[in-house]
Amino acid sequence: MPLARPAEAGIGLRTHIAEIVGLIDRHELADVILVGHSYGGMVITGAGQERPPQPPHGGANANCRVVRFVR
DSSP, rough: OOOOOOOOOSSHHHHHHOOOHHHHHHHTOEEEEEEETHHHHHHHHHHHSSSSSOOOOOOOOOOOEEEEEOO
């Protein structure tokens, strides 16, 4: 397992959101359920805003449902 290392300058929440959205788009995923906790909750919330649920047959974009766990 790789060791954690500090993020490079300029990498942050927007970068992580873009990575999730890019993964969804690259693999042409549909009806995606994003689950996150703590910082991951912020990431999936942002990704869900980038890919909000679409009406049935609403286009090529993925439908994302966001589930956040709060303790």
